[in-house]
Amino acid sequence: MILRRIVYAFVLLLAVLVMNFALIHLAPGDPVETLVGEMGGATPEFIEQMRAAYGLDQPFYIQLATYLGRVAQGDFGFSLYFNRPVLELMFHRIGPTILLVVTAVLIALTLGTFLGVLAAQRRNSWLSHLVTVFSLVGYSTPVFWVGIMLILVFSVALPIFPIAGMYQSDTSATGLAFLLEVLHHLILPAMTLALIYLAFYTRLSRASMIDVLDSDYVRTARAKGLKNYLVIYKHALRNAILPVVTFAGLQFGQVLSGAVLVETVFGWPGLGTLAYDSILRRDTPTLLAILFFSASLVIVVNMVTDIVYRYIDPRMRAEQ
Template sequence: MAFPGLLRAAIVRRACNVLLLLLAVLVLNFSLIHLAPGDPVEALVGEMGGATPELIAQLRVQYGLDQPFIVQLMVYLGNVVQGDLGVSTYYNRPVTALVLERIGPTLLLVTSSLFSAIVLGTLLGVFSAQRRRSPLSHLVTVLSLAGFSAPVFWLGIMLILMFSVAIPILPISGMSSGDSSQGIWLYCLDVGQHLVLPALTLALIYLAFYSRLSRTSMIDVLDADYVRTARAKGLSQRQVIYKHALRNAILPVVTFAGLQFGQVLSGAVLVETVFAWPGLGTLAYESILRRDAPTLLGILFFSAMIVIAMNVFTDIVYRLVDPRIKAR
């Protein structure tokens, strides 16, 4: 009967850690954005083409910028607790609505590219680990290093030149050419065509990393005693690799996938900017240029929640993959 009590304690402890982490993220983001040079009211006035001193003072009062920094911080934290992320100074719309409009395309881009990178990278790593001295294995290693070293924006531009200029078979910008009124299947196909280049750009960078990681891990596992025992029992190479070796070799891949989700999310900012993908990255870029602090803070807050949720999901997957953790 002690197990449920330990489980509840672990859940409560994890929830407290998540809340403290979110609080630290909110305070740090608010401090860095408001200590950065520039004035959001001046940026807004510049977009308006100018304003009188009275209107500028009114805007400062409206957005709370006339208050001391600590007062602004306390008001912001209190509003976040109530579910209010403020109003965009540029769009004049609730930040939550703006972020929720853009979060779907970003999650579609990030999850599709990360899933592709993990699956293909693991398969390439397993293949090269089995033939570690073959020319094809060396070719996979060289291509992996090249892909990992390439800047994401440069890779995106190269793919645009290759598949949209030299061989014009894929669209280069936006998320779709039409709308959902053309039929759900045609719309999904249209979105899929627009997704290929940005997802491929982001996936190639991390494909290189996961192929190297899974190759190294698989080589270590293939030299283990239990793998040699499985072969001595007469099991086929396929059974040895995919039933015994891969389950242990994939553990570092699962770990780094969860830890790198935030990095992939940040890499999506450049990819979305290059391909004009209507996600959080493009919105963050526009918000930085326009000094739209409430929108930028909302994007960072939602991004932090996504990363934390992904880490929790990784813990669950890790327990499912590794029976030693599940048994504890």
């Protein structure tokens, strides 16, 4: 079972590589002309030399075959704009992005599930209606607008948090002091990214919990005289959280795409900012590597989600 999924994952990654390469090369514009324009111009001979140096003068199928061969060897090429190995660029940007995304997902999952369970227990109260309104407003609000509003409130009007960056450029902090400084810079970007998905997980967990609380085995547990918190958090929540876990894995790709906007708004030095710069400058090798990494991460998270789902739901283990 696991081996078959790994084979499917490799086939899917190969398809992603081919499609990304084809779509980027079909897009209008020339990376060399973009680079030369930022340099102030160049002679036609120099432009042709640069195209030959990067292999852009070859037919499409030769470029594709060459690229796939290099990726198979772990070589993603050189950045056209930064003139550095792509893996070296990504190595310095992966950590901040993973920190931002994981923090936002944990906040959204934990707080969203808690609010959903709380609202499900009081389904006709003002709290339940407040959660519903919050979910609708939060899920329909653009993530970049939320980020800008948080900056205006908590960085401009109330200067509590820094506006941009991961730490102060002139910082000399080390150890715990440096960690606290990074966390201080992380709060606003993580909350911005988490608020959108927090609203969705709250709504989903509330609806799922209401269905579970009306089931026969929950009524049986109550009839046995079990305490309410045991009924809720030991019996009901374990089944109610299954749709939340499933959607968390399926939406991981959307969280990564939302991180691009959040990193751009807050100047967070992650892969999202690097992807934005690469798109503006037509830095094809860097953009292809970022897309490949994002696709790999989404596939791995989906596989982990499936394993966790089987662990949580005993019926899946029985079928297995």
